[in-house]
Amino acid sequence: MARLFHYKIVNNAFGDPCVLVKLLRERRAILLDVGDIRKIPFNEILKVSDILVTHTHIDHFIGFDQVIRAILRRQEPLRVYGPENIIECVHGKLMGYTWNLVADYPLKIEVYAIKEEEIVFTKFEAYKGFKLEKIKSLPIKNNLILNEPMFNVKALVLSHGTPVIAYSIEEDYHINVNKVELDKEGLSIGPWLGELKRLIKTNYDYDPLKVLKPKRKTSSIKIETPKGNLNIEELFHILKITKGEKIAYVMDVSPTKENVTKIIKFVQGSDILFCEAYFLDKDKDRSIERNHLTAKITGEIARKAQVRDLKILHISPKYIENPQEIYREVELSREEILE
Numbered sequence: 001m002a003r004l005f006h007y008k009i010v011n012n013a014f015g016d017p018c019v020l021v022k023l024l025r026e027r028r029a030i031l032l033d034v035g036d037i038r039k040i041p042f043n044e045i046l047k048v049s050d051i052l053v054t055h056t057h058i059d060h061f062i063g064f065d066q067v068i069r070a071i072l073r074r075q076e077p078l079r080v081y082g083p084e085n086i087i088e089c090v091h092g093k094l095m096g097y098t099w100n101l102v103a104d105y106p107l108k109i110e111v112y113a114i115k116e117e118e119i120v121f122t123k124f125e126a127y128k129g130f131k132l133e134k135i136k137s138l139p140i141k142n143n144l145i146l147n148e149p150m151f152n153v154k155a156l157v158l159s160h161g162t163p164v165i166a167y168s169i170e171e172d173y174h175i176n177v178n179k180v181e182l183d184k185e186g187l188s189i190g191p192w193l194g195e196l197k198r199l200i201k202t203n204y205d206y207d208p209l210k211v212l213k214p215k216r217k218t219s220s221i222k223i224e225t226p227k228g229n230l231n232i233e234e235l236f237h238i239l240k241i242t243k244g245e246k247i248a249y250v251m252d253v254s255p256t257k258e259n260v261t262k263i264i265k266f267v268q269g270s271d272i273l274f275c276e277a278y279f280l281d282k283d284k285d286r287s288i289e290r291n292h293l294t295a296k297i298t299g300e301i302a303r304k305a306q307v308r309d310l311k312i313l314h315i316s317p318k319y320i321e322n323p324q325e326i327y328r329e330v331e332l333s334r335e336e337i338l339e
């Protein structure tokens with residue numbers, strides 16, 4: 001069945017962590033961390049609308065300049081989310097270049113610093129030489145930092161010696177078209193189906209009784225189909241609605257009980273969890289010193305949160321000769337064989 005999210009892990013587990021999440025038929029992509037992005041083709045960087053940065057250690061942030069380089073003449077703004085110092089870090093990077101020839105470029109970069117209970121934001125615009133503007137703030141409710149018709153993004157503040165943010169990207173529900181019913185109606189496939197999905201997502205919730213319910217009282221919503229103008233509710237029977245996917249991303253976290261408890265709750269029921277497994281349990285003293293999770297803890301998180309698919313993205317170079325030990329420890333812990 002067609003899914004909304006299509007991800008690409010950019011580097012192997014010893015390279016910089018970075019995942020490109022492409023949105024089906026949206027000509028749009030989200031970057032989870034922005035480490036070494038040289039393997040992402042230019043045309044895909046051009047589609048990046050949002051960058052979700054866990055923290056600004058260099059292995060998670062060095063690719064930022066390359067994104068700016070690629071999108072400099074773009075109309076669509078870039079949104080960057082990150083921990084409390086993200087505005088200073090973006091500003092610092094932008095101030096590292098000379099911008100006297102970009103006054104007619106439309107690029108705008110919106111930067112959002114995530115704190116426990118509020119989100120602080122500002123924008124940098126090419127035509128103003130990317131100078132720092134006034135910073136504003138808004139409260140955050142239910143960890144929600146981005147709420148769009150097609151998906152939402154949640155953020156969780158954790159610690160790594162410095163604040164670090166874990167993210168989830170989730171589609172409330174997924175709409176597929178039943179081809180047999182479509183044919184029966186004498187309708188054909190076309191861009192109008194994308195528009196239909198967007199209208200439904202914008203105006204309807206999918207409740208626990210598995211019924212589409214209008215979000216608010218609205219008069220009927222019409223759509224132009226190959227058979228003429230129809231009320232969208234007349235088309236519900238050609239659709240198949242399923243649970244949406246949840247992607248979670250957790251990197252560089254101190255192995256404390258508090259962090260682990262918060263992560264398990266936050267990533268609960270994820271279809272995919274991208275996570276670090278930086279050290280082996282036998283090196284746990286080092287993991288505490290360096291503020292990273294061990295393979296055993298990562299396995300435990302995946303088990304307790306009932307994660308469907310776990311992808312290990314970040315392993316200490318210490319294990320470059322024997323990464324299988326890390327994967328083995330993750331799996332044993334996930335199957336509860338270690339305890």
Ligand SMILES: [Zn+2]
Pocket residue numbers: 057059060252314
């Ligand atoms: Zn790292």
Ligand SMILES: [Zn+2]
Pocket residue numbers: 055057160252
């Ligand atoms: Zn780090």
